[in-house]
Amino acid sequence: xxxxxxxxxxxxxxxxxxxxxxxxxxxxxxxxxxxxxxxxxxxxxxxxxxxxxxxxxxxxxxxxxxxxxxxxxxxxxxxxxxxxxxxxxxxxxxxxxxxxxxxxxxxxxxxxxxxx
Amino acid sequence: xxxxxxxxxxxxxxxxxxxxxxxxxxxxxxxxxxxxxxxxxxxxxxxxxxxxxxxxxxxxxxxxxxxxxxxxxxxxxxxxxxxxxxxxxxxxxxxxxxxxxxxxxxxxxxxxxxxxxxxxxxxxxxxxxxxxxxxxxxxxxxxxxxxxxxxxxxxxxxxxxxxxxxxxxxxxxxxxxxxxxxxxxxxxxxxxxxxxxxxxxxxxxxxxxxxxxxxxxxxxxxxxxxxxx
Numbered sequence: 001x002x003x004x005x006x007x008x009x010x011x012x013x014x015x016x017x018x019x020x021x022x023x024x025x026x027x028x029x030x031x032x033x034x035x036x037x038x039x040x041x042x043x044x045x046x047x048x049x050x051x052x053x054x055x056x057x058x059x060x061x062x063x064x065x066x067x068x069x070x071x072x073x074x075x076x077x078x079x080x081x082x083x084x085x086x087x088x089x090x091x092x093x094x095x096x097x098x099x100x101x102x103x104x105x106x107x108x109x110x111x112x113x114x115x116x
Numbered sequence: 117x118x119x120x121x122x123x124x125x126x127x128x129x130x131x132x133x134x135x136x137x138x139x140x141x142x143x144x145x146x147x148x149x150x151x152x153x154x155x156x157x158x159x160x161x162x163x164x165x166x167x168x169x170x171x172x173x174x175x176x177x178x179x180x181x182x183x184x185x186x187x188x189x190x191x192x193x194x195x196x197x198x199x200x201x202x203x204x205x206x207x208x209x210x211x212x213x214x215x216x217x218x219x220x221x222x223x224x225x226x227x228x229x230x231x232x233x234x235x236x237x238x239x240x241x242x243x244x245x246x247x248x249x250x251x252x253x254x255x256x257x258x259x260x261x262x263x264x265x266x267x268x269x270x271x272x273x274x275x276x277x278x279x280x281x282x283x284x285x286x287x288x289x290x291x292x293x294x295x296x297x298x299x300x301x302x303x304x305x306x307x308x309x310x311x312x313x314x315x316x317x318x319x320x321x322x323x324x325x326x327x328x329x330x331x332x333x334x335x336x337x338x339x340x341x342x343x344x345x
Contacts, residue, residue, distance in 0.1 A: 007186075010186050010189060010190065011186070013189060014185055014186060014189055017189070027257065027338035028257070028334055028335070028338070029188075029250075029253035029254065029256065029257045029334070030185075031184075031185045031188040031189055031249070031253050032188065032250060032253055032330075032331070032334050034185075034188070034189040035188055035189045035190075035191055035192045035250075035331075036192070036331070038189055038190075038192035038193075039192040039195060039196055042192060042193070042196040043196065043199075049193065049196075049197075052190075052193070055186075055190070056190050056193045059183065059186055059187050059190045060187075060190060060193070060194065063187055063248075063249070063305075064134070064151060064152040064155075064248075065130065065131070065134050065155075065180060066180050066181065066183040066184055066187050066249070067152055067184070067248045067249070067252070067266055068130045068133070068134065068152065068155050068156060068159065068177070068180060069126070069130065069173075069174060069176075069177030069178070069180050069181045070181060070184070070248075070252055070262050070263055070266045071152065071155075071156035071263060071266040071267065071270070072156055072159045072160055072163070072170070072173060072174075072177065072263075073170065073174070073177075073262070073263040074156070074160065074263040074264070074266070074267055075160050075163060075164070075170050076170060076263070077261055077263055077264060080234065080236070080237070080261075081237070081264065084233065084234070084237060087227075087231035087233055088233075088237070088241065088267075088268065088271070089271060090227070090231070091223075091224055091227045091228065091231070091233075091241060092241075092244060092268060092271045092272050092275060093275055094223060094227060095220045095223035095224050095227065095244070095245075095272075096220075096245070096272050096275050096276050096279075096302050096303060097279075097283055098219050098220060098223045099216045099217070099219060099220040099223075099245055099298070099301055099302035100216075100276065100280055100283045100284065100287075100289070100298045100299065100301075100302045100303075101283065101287045101289070101298075102215055102216045102219040103212045103213065103215065103216025103219075103294070103297055103298040103301045103302065104212075104284055104287065104289030104291075104294040104295060104297070104298035105287065105288075105289060105294070106208075106211060106212040106215045106216065106294075107205070107208045107209065107211075107212035107291065107293060107294035107297055107298070108288075108289060108290070108291045108294040110207065110208040110211060110212070111205060111208050111291060111293065111294070112291075
């Protein structure tokens with residue numbers, strides 16, 4: 001029962017997140033609301049890591065498998081994406097370089113200057 | 117082919133394809149051979165070669181996709197475990213991650229316009245630097261195509277993991293905290309695997325940045341989209 005007990009904690013938090021999303025409709029995904037909810041519960045010590053460790057391990061160890069179907073559904077979008085791949089890859093390359101450089105240099109600058 | 121119209125088919129082929137991806141990845145130890153990328157390409161090829169309807173595959177696929185929600189929520193656990201690392205350089209890390217995520221979003225918007233990309237594709241690419249479960253959620257929220265987002269996220273992760281340390285060296289990012297956070301912010305878990313190879317501090321920082329950049333992007337994107345469009 002231990003795993004199911006842990007799963008029920010996560011599912012309850014998931015449902016609460018969806019409920020908040022349904023009532024207040026903020027521009028944030030329901031599951032992210034639930035993530036913040038779990039983070040708050042962990043920080044406050046209301047939920048302890050050992051209360052969800054098994055389900056956390058199961059989900060985190062196999063994370064990539066859960067994304068496969070979302071990726072495979074690309075098959076439906078080939079028409080839309082044809083002759084767009086070069087643009088997509090160029091955007092990925094340039095924006096990734098920009099993020100690495102901007103993030104790295106910003107942190108380095110603040111740390112060295114002892115700003116703030 | 118009616119026999120394939122059962123959840124078993126999609127589940128089995130997904131797991132087998134992932135095993136195949138893990139095998140290739142371990143054997144050649146090369147970032148381009150990402151297990152998720154290999155699985156997706158293998159399954160798509162299989163479905164096309166044998167002319168199998170995607171909806172048949174998705175009977176099992178839906179079962180796996182169900183876990184996307186819990187998988188997003190559970191990201192709070194690694195983030196919680198890393199929070200301690202945030203204390204030492206709180207302001208530098210928060211500002212760095214925010215400015216970095218912001219610069220990425222703006223770059224994608226400008227380049228999408230430049231390449232005259234379909235709006236739908238441009239939107240789908242906006243969350244390309246965040247971890248996949250959060251990226252899929254953001255994509256749905258802002259009206260993108262989740263599958264295109266997944267593809268962009270994987271490509272970003274691979275590119276960041278392969279070239280990240282070189283980019284840092286070229287632009288003089290030497291500080292361990294800066295390098296780790298930069299890799300995690302730009303290329304999520306894949307960048308983090310590379311950061312872990314470089315050093316313990318770099319790895320811990322990069323891992324912290326995965327959750328942080330994800331959350332910051334979740335809040336930043338709707339505000340930016342509202343202001344810009």
